[in-house]
Amino acid sequence: MTGFLVGLALKNLFRNVRRNLISGVAVIWGVALMILGYGFIDGLDENIIRTEIDTLSGHVMLRPQGYPESSLSAPVDMLEPLPQELLAGLAEHTWTQRLRFDVRLVSGPESIRAMGVGFEPLRDPQVFPRDGYDLKGAWPEQRGLVVGSRLARLLEVGPGEVVVLQVRTSAGSINALSIEISGVVTTHNPAIDNFVVLLPLDQAMSLVQAPGPSEVSIRLPRRGQADAVAAQLDGAWAAHTYMDAARDMIALNVARRKALGFLVLMIMAIAATGIANTVIMATYERVREVGALAAMGMTPGQVRAMFLLEGAALGLIAGTLGAALGAGANYYFSTSGVSLDALAESGSAVTFSTTLYSAFRWGPVLGGLAFGALVAALASIYPANHAANLDPAVAVRTD
Amino acid sequence: MLLKLDRVGKRYPMGGGHVDALKDVSLEIQAGEFLAFAGPSGSGKTTLLNLVGCLDTPSSGSIQLDGQDLGRMSRGQLGQLRAARIGFVFQSFNLIPVLSALENVEVALRLGGLPADLDRCEQALVDVGLKEQLHKRPNQMSGGQQQRVAIARALVKQPALVIADEPTANLDSHNGEAVLDLMRALNEDKGATFLFSTHDSIVLDRVRRTVWLRDGVVQKIEP
Incomplete structure (x- = not known):
């Protein structure tokens, strides 16, 4: 029955492609922004650390x-x-x-x-x-x-x-x-x-x-050895690791991460509203159909699952497109980099490399994709419950 | 006996008071009947069809289907009973537009907890004269063809009872007659019990028994 419900949810998704696409756009942008944004912040962390090690402090x-x-x-x-x-x-x-x-x-x-x-x-x-x-x-x-x-x-x-x-x-x-x-x-x-x-x-x-x-x-051969070597040598002279030098700058990136997280949440909230609206419209359009299925024995749980799957599938597809867009852009900037020469020209005394490479990792890509699907599924709970609670005797005769 | 209704009443709240849609209806229906509930709008025929179709429960009295008291069943149990033993044919067909005729019929088997036997589904469609339309979607078929798919969907699980709610209301007279003739043939060939709600003469001319209702009360039973 699960396979049947998944198949039906996917087919229903293509009933109104334009409407679903519009609802999915916010998910696409949210997921893409999340992946690219975190890629740049992770890249900036690495940029600061690598520049600190390679030009000023060593490990x-x-x-x-x-x-x-x-x-x-x-x-x-x-x-x-x-x-x-x-x-x-x-x-x-x-x-x-x-x-x-x-x-x-x-x-x-x-x-x-x-x-x-x-x-x-x-x-x-x-x-x-x-x-x-x-x-x-x-x-x-x-x-x-x-x-x-x-x-x-x-x-x-x-x-x-x-x-x-x-x-x-x-x-x-x-x-x-x-x-x-x-x-x-x-x-x-x-x-x-x-x-x-x-x-x-x-x-x-x-x-x-x-x-x-x-x-x-x-x-040192590896960054991971820095703490141990610093502890070993600390004595007559004070030993510091590269992280001690980079800590203030990395702390700024924590704030950037929070700001980006807030922005992504706002976009995803807009996406959730759009998806909830889409699924609500779907339930109102299909009252007779849901009534017929319920009359034939589909349980409220199965009706609920059908609409939740539909919302989740919309989120998964939009999330996949967003993840592909974000991952593609992130991969491009992880190999080509972005020039920060303009910042350097301002007379900055901050340690960083003027070519910023984003950090490409699969974790945020898969996380973004799952996040998109989860937001869409959560947004579908209310309309799915509405559909599940329809009275089949009334629903089958609704105009 | 397939169905036994004993002093069945159905009361709905309305405004500050209530309305009695059915009052003390007693009736016995045998397996294999081809029977219509008829009467003007508001007579209670749809309410009665909902009750015998396990879509609703009575406010008073009792209904027994094959000896089982429907009034004692939960919503879930009624759903299971509908899935296993009752087929529905609706006025507006209520097919799933994204599924083909074959898939629409298959839905009934799956919901009835039966294996998705495509040969059986195909035979059900052949039986209603849709051999060439198996893979067409509802929007590629005429109203009469869609209603035939609905009949195949209702019959594929070999139910004890087929509930047909004004099945000809959205069909022209030619298609209406064809659909009713088909149902009658299936009733005779397969022994399926059909209960109609209607005021259409096409149906009334073909049923073997008619229960006339007025203001929620059985007025007469013909013949």
């Missing part, structure tokens, strides 16, 4: 105890050489050290504040891969400066030109260094491209007279 970052966690502050008066016990713990990992310092970049009459980063020319690329970078010029091996691309554009400088770096040393005095720009780099992370200049660590330490680096970054 685990160690800093001197008491050193500020904000990347916008880089005091050099509290630095110390790397403790021996820390060096011993780092031996089994791929790691590098960096020195951050506040710097003023001067070119002729123009100057601009920036963040200086001293890096180890040989080790740094092992922790911070440069595969996606666009570099004009070259990375310095012993002396030279690489400037973030927007910073270079603002100062109108490029490779081969000489600029002056003004800093305050660890002793509090002013120091300056005339240095040739060896390269201009676009990392696609606005926090670097808009604000950072990079030079070899030895040269940087000499410039600010720092006794040691401000941070050590470790790259």
Whole structure:
């Protein structure tokens, strides 16, 4: 009997294709928006985390105890050489050290504040891969400066030109260094491209007279190892994982997720109203038919099931179309990406990659599809009950 | 005896009071009868047909179908009884438009808890002269053909009783006569019991017994 009811529900669905299609459109858009929206938010999570790991923190970052966690502050008066016990713990990992310092970049009459980063020319690329970078010029091996691309554009400088770096040393005095720009780099992370200049660590330490680096970054084979390694190394220096650095940004995405969920719920509520209306109209149009079926012995439960199945089938078909639309668009953006260059141009200091790829997962696709069917089935409960409660003696003679 | 009605009454609430649609109707109907309830509008013939068709229950008195007291049955039990033992032919045919003639007949078997035997359904349609229309949908058939499908649907489960509510009302006289002749032939060939509600002379000319009703009371029984 179940197969018969399913078959009848599907056939009834095609009685009024145009009306059902209009009712299904809201489900299609709701499911598609849900899949694509969550794909982008998941993609943004991954974007933030990957950019944080690949350009700023590595999987685990160690800093001197008491050193500020904000990347916008880089005091050099509290630095110390790397403790021996820390060096011993780092031996089994791929790691590098960096020195951050506040710097003023001067070119002729123009100057601009920036963040200086001293890096180890040989080790740094092992922790911070440069595969996606666009570099004009070259990375310095012993002396030279690489400037973030927007910073270079603002100062109108490029490779081969000489600029002056003004800093305050660890002793509090002013120091300056005339240095040739060896390269201009676009990392696609606005926090670097808009604000950072990079030079070899030895040269940087000499410039600010720092006794040691401000941070050590470790790259691990797998992200999942980060917590354990951080716990193991935490001691003389404070250990943080990439998630500690990305947490604030990820928290913003939680709010985005809630806002999207609310929007999807609103669309699905509209869809549910449309489907309920469609099924109600179907029950009023088929009173005599339902009466005849009931007279022939169809139970109220079977009448109810017939209309619920019809609503659910409408939701399933619309949900499938919505899932196909959402999944197709999500797949496209997961491979092609969306450019966020306009955001970077606004001078953002936030860490993210300017190419955002949505995250394609089957879970939201199947979830969206099921959600569409469920909403439609729930919306059909009232009209299905109405049909089930018809009196067959009256219904068979209804005009 | 197939049906026995003993002092059956049916009262409906209306406004602040009530109306008696049937009053003290007593009647005995044998298996194989070809009988009509006749009378003017409001005489109670449809109410009586609903009661003997297990679509409604009496307010007073008792109705027995094959010795079973219908008044003691729940709504669900009445539904099971209808599915298994009673066939219906409606004035407006009430076929399911998205199903073919064959599928419409099959519905009755499924609801009656019988196996969906397509050969049996096909034979029922052949019996009513629709051999060439098996796979047509109701909107591809004439009114007379649709009513024949309804008759096949009513008879396919070999019911004890066929309830036909004004079966010729939506047919022209030619088709009406053809349908009634077919029902009479099926009554004679298969022994199916037919109960009609009608005031159509086409029906009244062909039934073997007529129960005349007026104001909810049996006025006379002919012959």
